[in-house]
Amino acid sequence: MKLIFARRRAQRGLRNVGVVVLVVGVGVGLSLAQTGDAPARKNKKAEYATLAEAPEKARERENPFAGDPQAVAAGGKLFEQHCAECHGAKAGGTRHGVSLLREEVQQAKPGTLFWILTNGVVRRGMPVWSKLPEPERWQIVTFLQSLNPRSVNSISENSEPAKPSLH
Amino acid sequence: MVARKVPQSILKKLRGIILLISSLLFCRASLLSAQESPYIVTYDHYLEEPGSLEVEYFSTFGTQRGGNDFDAFWTEFEYGVTAWWTTEVYLAGQTTFNDSMIFTGSRFENRFRLLQREHFVNPVLYIEFENTNAADKILKEVEGHDVESDYAPPNGVLRREHDHELEMKLLLSSTFKGWNVAVNPIVTKNLLPSEPWEFGYAIGASRPLALKASPNRCNFCRENFIAGVEMYGGLGDTQSAGLHDTSHYLAPVVAWNLPSDWTMRLSTGFGLNDNSHRLLLRWGLSREFSGLGEMVARLFGGRP
Numbered sequence: 001m002k003l004i005f006a007r008r009r010a011q012r013g014l015r016n017v018g019v020v021v022l023v024v025g026v027g028v029g030l031s032l033a034q035t036g037d038a039p040a041r042k043n044k045k046a047e048y049a050t051l052a053e054a055p056e057k058a059r060e061r062e063n064p065f066a067g068d069p070q071a072v073a074a075g076g077k078l079f080e081q082h083c084a085e086c087h088g089a090k091a092g093g094t095r096h097g098v099s100l101l102r103e104e105v106q107q108a109k110p111g112t113l114f115w116i117l118t119n120g121v122v123r124r125g126m127p128v129w130s131k132l133p134e135p136e137r138w139q140i141v142t143f144l145q146s147l148n149p150r151s152v153n154s155i156s157e158n159s160e161p162a163k164p165s166l167h
Numbered sequence: 168m169v170a171r172k173v174p175q176s177i178l179k180k181l182r183g184i185i186l187l188i189s190s191l192l193f194c195r196a197s198l199l200s201a202q203e204s205p206y207i208v209t210y211d212h213y214l215e216e217p218g219s220l221e222v223e224y225f226s227t228f229g230t231q232r233g234g235n236d237f238d239a240f241w242t243e244f245e246y247g248v249t250a251w252w253t254t255e256v257y258l259a260g261q262t263t264f265n266d267s268m269i270f271t272g273s274r275f276e277n278r279f280r281l282l283q284r285e286h287f288v289n290p291v292l293y294i295e296f297e298n299t300n301a302a303d304k305i306l307k308e309v310e311g312h313d314v315e316s317d318y319a320p321p322n323g324v325l326r327r328e329h330d331h332e333l334e335m336k337l338l339l340s341s342t343f344k345g346w347n348v349a350v351n352p353i354v355t356k357n358l359l360p361s362e363p364w365e366f367g368y369a370i371g372a373s374r375p376l377a378l379k380a381s382p383n384r385c386n387f388c389r390e391n392f393i394a395g396v397e398m399y400g401g402l403g404d405t406q407s408a409g410l411h412d413t414s415h416y417l418a419p420v421v422a423w424n425l426p427s428d429w430t431m432r433l434s435t436g437f438g439l440n441d442n443s444h445r446l447l448l449r450w451g452l453s454r455e456f457s458g459l460g461e462m463v464a465r466l467f468g469g470r471p
Binding site for chain 2: 070073074075077078081082085096118119120121122123124125126127128130131132133134135136139
């Protein structure tokens with residue numbers, strides 16, 4: 001009988017530990033979610049510095065869809081589905097993702113953009129996108145390079161740019 | 168029967184309430200299109216996007232020799248805390264035909280991406296705390312000496328046994344030329360000191376039906392479908408290692424990622440030996456939406 005009571009006490013204790021772990025985990029998680037990426041947004045140079053981390057071999061890769069209007073349209077669709085949430089519907093950037101219209105991105109080689117898409121920038125909150133098949137990632141790169149923003153350097157990160165063509 | 172003491176009408180509303188809450192949540196947040204894998208048991212190395220919540224409902228119909236067939240169901244709330252950390256809560260229940268419907272427990276799971284960049288093999292650490300009873304039949308993982316006959320007793324008997332388990336997995340996953348291959352070794356420990364460490368595995372391979380996106384939005388484009396196969400089973404425990412008295416399953420799987428942000432999954436699992444359920448028919452429905460982190464932050468006075 002004593003064994004049964006001891007076991008029940010142990011189970012109650014474990015249940016309480018479980019609840020505490022759950023509450024603490026969710027609390028820490030949500031607080032990280034709201035503060036984790038915010039300071040990074042202030043340092044624009046650091047944001048774009050990741051582009052320089054692409055290895056030489058990756059940078060030199062050619063875009064198999066370069067200049068293909070079908071790929072631009074498909075890339076626009078994929079951008080809208082997977083990227084617009086953080087980078088803005090018009091790629092002008094939001095609090096969660098940098099502007100993709102700035103010259104750092106627009107002048108980057110296709111291979112560099114493909115490498116960023118594949119590897120993400122995990123420490124700054126951008127997930128890896130290798131779950132999209134390679135051709136789809138190239139389609140997104142094609143779309144990004146089709147954007148022709150005006151005065152990109154004068155666009156603030158929180159504002160939308162002057163109507164780049166999305167499709 | 169202990170199970171009959173709980174009003175069945177209340178229990179039968181459990182699914183409806185969960186679905187209602189899910190629907191309300193869907194209405195509150197902006198949508199994010201998902202590219203979900205078709206696996207139901209196996210995990211690949213892709214985590215939830217930061218700030219996004221994915222609500223999933225799964226159902227497993229299983230045949231049962233020496234007992235009544237069952238339909239086990241669970242809801243997952245999966246939240247991307249950061250790009251390297253995803254946390255998840257499960258609520259599970261089951262209906263055993265000609266018996267009763269009962270709530271079988273909850274699980275709290277965390278997945279941590281171990282490497283910053285993509286490599287040929289990408290490791291993710293999975294840690295889960297389970298607070299369930301023995302009537303839990305979702306078969307989300309098979310481990311140790313789990314066999315079909317464990318699930319045969321009536322719910323009233325099974326639900327008396329409570330399990331508090333810590334489960335760890337190393338999710339190893341690789342994506343190459345459109346194919347994803349994932350291998351998940353599993354270690355589970357019931358938190359009672361007398362219980363042994365149990366081992367299991369899950370392996371999966373999948374590929375989209377098309378690797379290139381079409382220019383137009385479409386429901387039935389081939390790129391929206393991902394097909395594959397997964398295999399899972401137990402590998403014994405520290406007191407009795409090996410494949411004797413273990414069960415194993417092979418399951419073709421398919422996922423349909425709709426442009427309207429829903430994902431549907433279907434899996435037909437076949438038992439590979441006499442210790443396994445003959446058939447596990449699983450389906451799932453999920454929807455991902457973003458903005459939860461900000462919404463909660465605003466509630467507590469955070470920056471908009």
